[in-house]
Amino acid sequence: MFTSLRKSDFIGVVSSALCLIHCLATPFLFIAQAHSAHVNEAKPIWWSCLDIIFLVLSFMAIYKTAGSTTKKWVKQLLWFNWALLTFIIVNEKVHWLPLPEAVVYFPSIALIALHIYNSKYCHCDDTECCVNNV
Template sequence: MGISLKFSARSDIWGSLASSLCLVHCLATPLLFAVHAGHVHGHHTHPFWWGLIDLFFIAISFMAVYWSTKNTSKNWMKWVLWISWTFLAFIILNEKLEWVPLAEALIYIPSIALVVFHLYNRKYCQCGGSECCTPTLKD
């Protein structure tokens, strides 16, 4: 089984894992900088590699959303996954390029949304027909 086939079969797991790790990364950043600032006075920057972690999470999330939307049985799931990913990517890129001023806490919304939607998709929407998705939610 090739790597892309293995990834596509487990895309919801990878997506929820990447989004969860992104969330932990976002939660840990202020704490790490506070500790770092206590040790290095006047040095208000982070290591270069720390900023690259965001881009790594976006790339993994993109692949997970791409494969999950190809395998889901519900059209609405495709939309919410792509909207959540786009929102997350915009916030991360905005943080790096400073397009518009946004609250740092906004990043938690799409991160949590991606975790929830990937887990929901894995549990309820992985079949050929609509009968395996919950009957209360419509396309």
């Protein structure tokens, strides 16, 4: 159980960190594209698909981590931040609310921090402590 918990936290940290890097790199991609193309402002389709890929990877990592963490508040914060990140990304695509670009960084950083915290402090001392944890 412990190695499974560590793997899901590692996947969560990596996917959240890559998502954060992706969000940070987007403005630089547009600047580089503007200098080279002068006309086309559209994001490449593969770049937009990365959002969904990171959300799916993050969902799987949180699902596994939430099922085996020893801290109920960590589970709740993981799901809250994932839902917030999902809302922000969907909002970015459909333009429900005018939100600043930087708002996406907060749930991404929170997910990274929560996975790191969980991997360090939410350990099971035996194989039974994480099973059906409430």
